[in-house]
């Protein structure tokens with residue numbers, strides 16, 4: 001589904017990704033771990049098409065298409081979703097209205113019929129139940145005055161509504177209390193399917209107790225330096241990144 005080959009990318013003239021390669025098949029959950037500043041968010045942002053990143057070499061193929069050729073909204077319509085590390089507030093824009101506009105824009109781009117407010121509300125109710133999101137949050141401005149955990153749940157709620165093919169979660173677990181962590185994990189697990197893939201960026205093995213990854217990667221200094229199964233996350237938790245540096249050489253991590 002997703003093939004990233006030798007990706008090099010810069011932000012503000014500084015090279016951040018330095019030959020990153022990664023392949024994700026439909027139905028798989030891949031966790032990406034790595035030290036601060038390694039380029040994890042940069043990777044997520046580049047996949048979603050966020051401004052300010054310059055790809056200087058390499059390629060990204062998604063569902064057979066050249067992803068880098070697509071505008072951010074075309075990527076979204078093709079099924080790419082990014083849950084932000086720091087969800088933005090859009091004061092004055094009603095959350096439900098925003099979600100329906102995003103949902104229908106994607107349907108329209110795919111040549112599907114748009115849902116009216118009643119049909120959309122029915123869908124909202126189904127998804128709300130899974131995430132245990134308070135009804136009241138639907139009627140406020142997008143993320144306006146939401147607590148950190150409510151913002152993260154709202155991101156997963158958006159994901160559940162949009163039903164992307166590739167969902168990228170950028171530290172969705174940071175700042176969550178244990179109930180919110182479980183609710184977010186339930187939301188993700190409910191979405192797992194043979195047609196859908198997840199890239200889960202996290203610092204904590206704890207999340208991976210609830211969302212069981214098929215593959216764990218370590219991203220360090222702009223490249224994937226180690227790939228393994230769920231046991232790799234446990235080893236990182238036990239030994240830290242120095243352990244990886246010793247294994248792969250100090251210049252690489």
Ligand SMILES: Nc1ncnc2c1ncn2[C@@H]1O[C@H](COP(=O)(O)OP(=O)(O)OP(=O)(O)O)[C@@H](O)[C@H]1O
Nearest residue numbers: 011012016034035036037038039040041042043052
């Ligand atoms: N707009 C920017 N201008 C300058 N440098 C930037 C910009 N955005 C990102 N960077 C730099 O790129 C590097 C990688 O950042 P990125 O956010 O991708 O790391 P990360 O692996 O997600 O880190 P963390 O675990 O701390 O979230 C960092 O050194 C960061 O300071």
